[in-house]
Amino acid sequence: MGSRSTVKRADALRSIDAIVKAAAECLGQNPEASLSEIARAAGVGRVTLYAHFASRAEVVDAAMSRAVDRGNQALDAVDLAGDPLLALARYVEASWRLVDQARALLVAAQRELPPGRIRELHSGPAARVETLIARGRSEGVFRTDLPIAWLVNVLHSVMHSAADEIRAGRLTSEHAAGHITATVLAAFTPPGRPVPEPGAGT
Amino acid sequence: MGSRSTVKRADALRSIDAIVKAAAECLGQNPEASLSEIARAAGVGRVTLYAHFASRAEVVDAAMSRAVDRGNQALDAVDLAGDPLLALARYVEASWRLVDQARALLVAAQRELPPGRIRELHSGPAARVETLIARGRSEGVFRTDLPIAWLVNVLHSVMHSAADEIRAGRLTSEHAAGHITATVLAAFTPPGRPVPEPGAGT
DNA sequence: AATAAGTCGAACATAACTGTTTGGCTTAGG
C-alpha cells in the first residue's frame, strides 16, 4: 500500500515514522488507544494518518512489526553459545523487558490482526529459543519428556507473569530476571536430575 | 443495589439468574460481548437487564463472582492433604479446566472492574494454593528461595499457558494436566534437589 | 380478583470511534 510508483517525500516518511513510533508507544500503554490519540501523540493530524494507513489494522500491524524488529535486533546481540543454562539466563536477562514493553501491544495485535499474522511475526524470536532448548536437550541439561513448543511457551508465560507482578507492585524490576531464570531453569530440568543452583556463573 | 426493602418476586429472581448465567457464558466466549447479546442469550429484554443491573460493570462483576463461586465449590472437593506433590497434582487436575473456561471472562473482568476487585475475587482460590505451597515448603519439597506469591503466579501462569496451547491446537486436553504438573513440580523443586519423576504415585 | 412488581418493544439521547471529503495552506525537491 502507499507508494504506487513515485517515491515518498522526506516529510511523508518522517510522518509515517512518527505515527508508527507513536502507535507502538500508545498501544503499548493502552491497547484500545484510538487513532486520534496516536495521531496526536505523533504530532500529526488525524487525516495525515489516514493518508498513509488505510485502516486501524494497518497501523497496529506496523507498530507490532516495528516492535518485533527492534526486539529481534536486540536479541541478535545476545550470545546463545556455551553452557545452555548460562545462555538461557542471558536470553532471559535480555528479553524479559522487551516482553514486558510489548505486552499491551501484543494484546492490541491479538484483537486487530488475524492469528496467522501474529504467529508469523513471532516466528523469529520463537526459533531462537527453540534451537537453544534443542541444544540444551542434546547436551542432557534440559528435559526431553515435554515438547519443545511447550517449553518455549512456559518461558514466555513466566516472563509475562513477571510483567504482571511488576505492574501489580508485588515484584521489583531488579528481582525479575533472577526469579524468571530460577523458575525456568528448574522447570526445564530433566526429571531425576538436580535443579541447578543459582550461584553457578554469576 | 437491587433490594431496597421489599423482597424480589420469583420471576425477577429467575431473570437475574438467567442474565448472570448468560453473561458468564457470553463473556466466556467473547469478553467484548455487548449487553444486548447477553440479554438475548438470557431470553430477556434489554430493558429488563437494565432494571436489575445499573451498568455493564455490575453485570461483569456478577458473572465473574458466579464463576469464582462455582470454581471454589469445585475445589472444595479436592483433597489437599498428604504428600504436597500429589496434592498439587490433584489441584492442577481439578482446576486447569476451570482456569481455561474462565479465561475470557477474566479478560472482561480485567477491562471493566477495578484491579482491587479482581484480587478480592481471587483471594479465595489463591489462599488455598498458598497454604498448600507453604506446607510443601515446611516439608522441604518446595523451594524457599522464591516468594510464595511468585510461585502461585507461576502456577496460574502455566495453566493459562496450557489453555492458550490448546486453543492454538498445539496441545490436546488429555496431555494438559500432565504437562502442567510436570512443569510446575519441577519449577517448585528446591535448587540442588532432584526434580520428581512422574511415576511417583499415579 | 386486585394491585404492585415485573417484562418488553420501541424510541430517544449521548458518546466514541472509524473513515471520508473539502479546501486552503506549507514545503520538499527538481
Added chain:
DNA sequence: CCTAAGCCAAACAGTTATGTTCGACTTATT
C-alpha cells in the same frame, strides 16, 4: 522558483454501544 506532494482543521456520514424513558401488557403474590 514553481509545482506537485504533503499537511491539516473542520465537518460529515455511518456504526455501535451504553443508558434512559414511555406505555402497554403479563404475572406473581396477598
